[in-house]
Amino acid sequence: MTRINRFAAALALSTALVATPVLAQKTAAAPAPVADLVKAVDIPYEAFTLDNGLRVIVHEDRKAPVVAVSVWYRVGSKHEPAGKTGFAHLFEHLMFNGSENAPGDFFEPLQQVGATDSNGTTNVDRTNYFETVPTGALDLALFLESDRMGHLLGAVTQEKLDNQRGVVQNEKRQGDNNPFGLLRYEIFENLFPKGHPYHHSTIGSMADLNSASLDDVKSWFHDNYGPNNAVLVLAGDIDVATARTMVGKWFGDIPRGPAVKMPEVSVPTLPAPLAKEVKDLVPTTRLYRMWAIPGLNDPEAVPLQMATAVLGGLSSSRLDNAMVRKDPVAVSVAAFAQPFEDAGILLVQADVKPGVDPEVVGKKLDAEIASFLETGPTSDELQRAAASYLGGTISGLESVGGFGGKAVTLAEGALYSNDPAYYKTELERLAKVTPDQAKAVANKWMSRPVFSLTYTPGERTEGGENRGGAFTAEKPVVAVEPDRYWNSVLGDIGPDTGIGAAASIADRSKFPAVAELTALDFPDIERAKLKNGIELVFARRAAVPTVNVAVSFDAGYAADPRDALGTQSLMLSLMDEGTTTLDSIAFAEAKERLGARIDGSANADETVFSLFALKPNLRASLGLLADYIRNPAFDAQELERVRAQQLTRLKAELNNPNAIASRVLMPVLYGAGHPYGIPPSGLGNADAVTAATREQLAAFHAAWIRPDNARIFVVGDTTLAEAKKELDATLGAWKAPATPKPTKHFEVAVPAPQPRILLVDRPKSPQSVILAGKVLDAKGSDDLEVLRAGNDIFGGNFLSRFNTNLRETKGWSYGVRSRISADKDRLTWVAIAPVQSDRTGDSIKELQADLKAFLADKGVTAEELERTVNGSVRELPGSFETSGDVLAGLRSIVKFDRPDDYYEKLPTTYEAMTAQGIDATARKALSTDDLVYVVVGDAAVVKPQLDALGMKVETATPAN
Numbered sequence: 001m002t003r004i005n006r007f008a009a010a011l012a013l014s015t016a017l018v019a020t021p022v023l024a025q026k027t028a029a030a031p032a033p034v035a036d037l038v039k040a041v042d043i044p045y046e047a048f049t050l051d052n053g054l055r056v057i058v059h060e061d062r063k064a065p066v067v068a069v070s071v072w073y074r075v076g077s078k079h080e081p082a083g084k085t086g087f088a089h090l091f092e093h094l095m096f097n098g099s100e101n102a103p104g105d106f107f108e109p110l111q112q113v114g115a116t117d118s119n120g121t122t123n124v125d126r127t128n129y130f131e132t133v134p135t136g137a138l139d140l141a142l143f144l145e146s147d148r149m150g151h152l153l154g155a156v157t158q159e160k161l162d163n164q165r166g167v168v169q170n171e172k173r174q175g176d177n178n179p180f181g182l183l184r185y186e187i188f189e190n191l192f193p194k195g196h197p198y199h200h201s202t203i204g205s206m207a208d209l210n211s212a213s214l215d216d217v218k219s220w221f222h223d224n225y226g227p228n229n230a231v232l233v234l235a236g237d238i239d240v241a242t243a244r245t246m247v248g249k250w251f252g253d254i255p256r257g258p259a260v261k262m263p264e265v266s267v268p269t270l271p272a273p274l275a276k277e278v279k280d281l282v283p284t285t286r287l288y289r290m291w292a293i294p295g296l297n298d299p300e301a302v303p304l305q306m307a308t309a310v311l312g313g314l315s316s317s318r319l320d321n322a323m324v325r326k327d328p329v330a331v332s333v334a335a336f337a338q339p340f341e342d343a344g345i346l347l348v349q350a351d352v353k354p355g356v357d358p359e360v361v362g363k364k365l366d367a368e369i370a371s372f373l374e375t376g377p378t379s380d381e382l383q384r385a386a387a388s389y390l391g392g393t394i395s396g397l398e399s400v401g402g403f404g405g406k407a408v409t410l411a412e413g414a415l416y417s418n419d420p421a422y423y424k425t426e427l428e429r430l431a432k433v434t435p436d437q438a439k440a441v442a443n444k445w446m447s448r449p450v451f452s453l454t455y456t457p458g459e460r461t462e463g464g465e466n467r468g469g470a471f472t473a474e475k476p477v478v479a480v481e482p483d484r485y486w487n488s489v490l491g492d493i494g495p496d497t498g499i500g501a502a503a504s505i506a507d508r509s510k511f512p513a514v515a516e517l518t519a520l521d522f523p524d525i526e527r528a529k530l531k532n533g534i535e536l537v538f539a540r541r542a543a544v545p546t547v548n549v550a551v552s553f554d555a556g557y558a559a560d561p562r563d564a565l566g567t568q569s570l571m572l573s574l575m576d577e578g579t580t581t582l583d584s585i586a587f588a589e590a591k592e593r594l595g596a597r598i599d600g601s602a603n604a605d606e607t608v609f610s611l612f613a614l615k616p617n618l619r620a621s622l623g624l625l626a627d628y629i630r631n632p633a634f635d636a637q638e639l640e641r642v643r644a645q646q647l648t649r650l651k652a653e654l655n656n657p658n659a660i661a662s663r664v665l666m667p668v669l670y671g672a673g674h675p676y677g678i679p680p681s682g683l684g685n686a687d688a689v690t691a692a693t694r695e696q697l698a699a700f701h702a703a704w705i706r707p708d709n710a711r712i713f714v715v716g717d718t719t720l721a722e723a724k725k726e727l728d729a730t731l732g733a734w735k736a737p738a739t740p741k742p743t744k745h746f747e748v749a750v751p752a753p754q755p756r757i758l759l760v761d762r763p764k765s766p767q768s769v770i771l772a773g774k775v776l777d778a779k780g781s782d783d784l785e786v787l788r789a790g791n792d793i794f795g796g797n798f799l800s801r802f803n804t805n806l807r808e809t810k811g812w813s814y815g816v817r818s819r820i821s822a823d824k825d826r827l828t829w830v831a832i833a834p835v836q837s838d839r840t841g842d843s844i845k846e847l848q849a850d851l852k853a854f855l856a857d858k859g860v861t862a863e864e865l866e867r868t869v870n871g872s873v874r875e876l877p878g879s880f881e882t883s884g885d886v887l888a889g890l891r892s893i894v895k896f897d898r899p900d901d902y903y904e905k906l907p908t909t910y911e912a913m914t915a916q917g918i919d920a921t922a923r924k925a926l927s928t929d930d931l932v933y934v935v936v937g938d939a940a941v942v943k944p945q946l947d948a949l950g951m952k953v954e955t956a957t958p959a960n
Helices: 002-014 034-038 087-094 107-112 135-150 158-177 183-191 206-211 214-224 240-251 301-313 318-326 358-375 379-392 406-417 422-432 435-446 484-490 567-575 584-594 615-630 636-653 657-670 686-691 694-704 720-728 785-796 801-809 837-855 862-874 883-895 902-911 915-925 939-947
Strands: 046-049 055-060 066-073 116-122 127-134 230-236 261-263 274-280 286-294 330-339 343-352 451-457 477-479 526-529 535-540 546-553 597-602 607-614 710-716 756-761 767-779 817-820 826-836 932-937 953-955
Touching: 046 240, 055 240, 055 406, 066 135, 066 406, 087 116, 087 127, 087 158, 087 214, 107 116, 107 135, 107 862, 127 135, 135 230, 135 240, 158 206, 158 214, 158 767, 158 801, 158 826, 183 274, 183 286, 183 343, 183 451, 230 240, 230 406, 286 301, 286 330, 286 358, 286 435, 301 318, 301 330, 301 343, 301 358, 301 379, 301 422, 301 435, 318 330, 318 343, 318 358, 318 584, 330 358, 330 636, 343 358, 358 435, 358 451, 379 435, 379 584, 406 422, 526 720, 535 720, 535 883, 546 615, 546 883, 567 597, 567 636, 567 694, 584 615, 597 615, 607 615, 615 720, 636 657, 636 686, 636 694, 657 756, 657 767, 657 826, 657 932, 710 720, 710 883, 756 939, 767 837, 767 915, 785 801, 785 817, 785 837, 785 862, 785 902, 785 915, 801 817, 801 826, 801 837, 826 837, 837 915, 837 932, 837 939, 862 902, 862 915, 883 902, 932 939, 939 953
Parallel strands: 055 230, 274 451, 535 710, 756 932, 756 953
Antiparallel strands: 046 055, 066 127, 066 230, 116 127, 261 477, 286 343, 286 451, 330 343, 526 535, 546 607, 546 710, 597 607, 767 826, 767 932, 817 826
């Protein structure tokens, strides 16, 4: 329910979701009708259209001094003719490589002004570009977006095309290299016939990407990137009068483009059932059932999404209950309907439990689908689906922009449905879905011939190099008239004039000045103690009626017994399966009725139980959270089920190249005795997970999950007094045991580094994953801002030297990074580089050369210092836009013993940095001669390259 999931969250912005049921009662008050609540939903906006056809939508939201800028072009992979697959996505990349009046990398000026959520994406229907900037930098953002809309072609060179072609091809290899990486080809090539616009993948084929010429990409821009084929949304600290002036200034002179050409798209039906089996490096057999379905504007799209949520989207879904809980023949199941603009896919899947015959599971899966089609969903199931999705997505609309904020909501409605408020139509349909309607649409679309795909563990018989193409002649296109919706509201947007170089009415000779920026005002931190002594750390954020809670325990994966790694992950999974009063199904249903999210997670240092609650349901949600933490059932029968799930996740990790590299590197760096010297995912090893007992998990819980080892963090639309009152009634009554708290032994010495290359053979991998790392002489509570700034300059962000070299200059990778860990004790510095296989050795040489130069005579430049300082200072207000951001900030302040005004004083720290200071700090912490490398790739291709480096090369295998 991707679109419904996002749009429906607006419901909670204005009113309560559901009446709160009393969990302990067998009969609860009926939830408030969703239909009554939908009427109150509103994301206010104003709209206007320039004479050149650019549609502009403005949403005012003054909660933070930032504005989301989102530009959506109605061009995606469905518009690509045969022989030109991947062009839409390739052009998206080229749009970031500079325009005529902003010739440098697009991210350079944006980082200077502290932009957040800067990116671009392409899918089957559209391409979008977005960034959230401080209000004072809006003029600059509009200059940049308008310059690449109207002044791009003079800056597109053969060199840039060749470079970004390599980057995109490595993005394709990176996706293909992962387990199930070829699934995207199987779905679209089989559900949509040759000649259908959705038949080929957005990433395209290697051959088509190789054939793209400079004339091709310039024609693509000419045909598709006119202002009349775009929607611009401004959301945040902005009003429509200001927007009219600024948008007119920067976009008004861009000529209208040619008439938009749209492909003819149908919703295909397979002529007969289709079955296919493929092999891949996957942990267990996975079964798929798939159908093509109608697009998002079809009235049946929403009921179909609701039906699939009941079938396999909820935690308490029909498939979960039947195949994972009651008769556990599968370790996981799922079902969802994903509508695109003109058509979509409906997918049902089941991961076979190891040891069970896949044929048996397939028959049961088909029987459960048939049973669901016969009975349809109940009213209660539909209510829980609505409440779950409404509550579960509200956090997305707390953001003004990014990948899923309010700008996205308005842009999608305008682009796909000619109505920025189309989310209201969808919500009205959501509210009106009845069991009979959901049953009818499910039968209509799922009773047609099915595509059955079976993924079987084994070596791949083919890669993705020759997949993703169109395999057809030119697609038919039809000229589309100017949008009737916009004409009726705003008047005729003018005739076609063609597109060419714009005669600018604004001064583009230099970047517009950045106006005064508002400093970060981090919410006031309040503190209290529950009646049993648990510390409560609180910050109020009332922009939306939600509350986020984190109950953090000083445990984490570092607390796992060394002879029983994976204990904590298994404990957390088993805790999800019910309490002493609510079995696994009842617990799942209780969360869904409340629209709450409750889960447990861990990192190296902490075990955290989290709650996302709607304010009207806070009391009941906190009661459920407390029951979850304090009274896990640790049911022995459920243990066998979650054990099988964890073993399957562990197998999946051992097939994932990035995870394999991490499992090898961390134990080598820290040594076997250090608490961090374990596989960082926390999944442990198969022997320990297989041997774990209920008593062992309960004992771990009793030892570590105790009130005198806890802190509680609360951020949201409540008060400290109210939060304390509600928490005192639940977690405040929890008594600590008499036994002393356990400890973690960080005094264990870290071994001296032994520089070498550890090679893990992964045959037929189109890419190698390179990790290089060392343990630093620093802890998380140290003053690390200068060192982190140095890492940012070398490899920590998109504009870093390392990424600029391997991605933007050489095109050998989709992206490389280096990072400093965020643990409490000894930290690591690790460089991560997925690169094309034939450049593995060369990439290590480049890493060594770049790092050596950075630490020697090519230290931080004045430009790098300015960019780093400016960006770090200016991005702070946008970094704490949401309650989740603030919650993470609170936890970090407490974890590392920082003052409450830490973030507000960071600008002073950044502004005091010097190039000499960063150089000295980096040279003290980093070096090239003490790094341990892990390479996961095809040894037949890679090892000769590594041998030529002159370093010791050892064969390694990840601990299983």
